[in-house]
Amino acid sequence: MAIVDTFAQSAYGDELQKSLSKGGSFSLETFQGECSDEEIERLSGIAQEANAKVIVGVGGGKALDTSKAVGHRLGLPIAIMPTLASTDAPCSALSVVYTPDGAFKRYLIFSRNPDLVLVDTGIVAKAPVRYLVSGMGDALATWFEAEDCRMTRAANMTGRPGPMTSHGLSKLCFECLMEDGLSACTSCEHKVVVPALDNVVEANTLLSGLGFESGGLAAAHAIHNGFTTLGETHDYYHGEKVIIGLLAQLWMTGRERAMIDRVYRFCRSVGLPTTLAQIGLADATDRQTEQVAERACVPGETIHNTPFAVTPKMVTAAIKVADAEGRRLQNAA
């Protein structure tokens, strides 16, 4: 059974129908809205009734996460076909479960990774560039989060300290974005593929996927999860919220000024948000920022992989400075 999101359905539905039917009979179900317990339940029921033998997920991050959850629940092989490079979800053995109205609920961890991940960069190039850029936001956080986990020997997403390999791949992910990020945007804007786009798709999908899963997450994703509690941010993509989380992480952990400048410069060059206003929070109140910080610091959150004890007060301060620096650069331009 193929689980396809509405975009992939309208853009590639016919082609998909043709190519999948060559492999035998299959059914095509449309993913609706959120990767929520309710949607996983609904699609699992349909797959069971159809006596599905394989689950194929086609589309963006949430449809793919739902497909993984359905396949895992039914004990079936899982094939993942991303049409976007907007998150590092495709390769991981994990889904992020949201409430039906889009707030972060929990991570669902599986015993194994998808059996197949197939990305056609020609398809990624045809999608709006904002998706690719958002994926770069998600991928840019990978090395910094893995680095904090490495320093504390914190558990990665499988519960063990990350191996050296994952740190090497995370670093390569960062270097690839710095080198090829801007060229990949140009490539995608013109809907064509050059090697820089191939590289960034690989960084966003594979390197960031292996990097976060085996290296571990830290403050950036916890702060992202905090942002999801504010309805105003729901129209913004995962990586767009993660990047504000990353900027806050850089300030909070006292990274070198040269590195902070480098990250802001990169974000501004490719169009990643650097201010709260760019993720829907132009009028954020102090109370809202505190709410984000409190959610980011709940027990069990990955922010506690930071090399020192983090309090909501520190997170609030870091978010404010991250935003102020973003606005300062905007005004100076």
Ligand SMILES: [Zn+2]
């Ligand atoms: Zn992420």
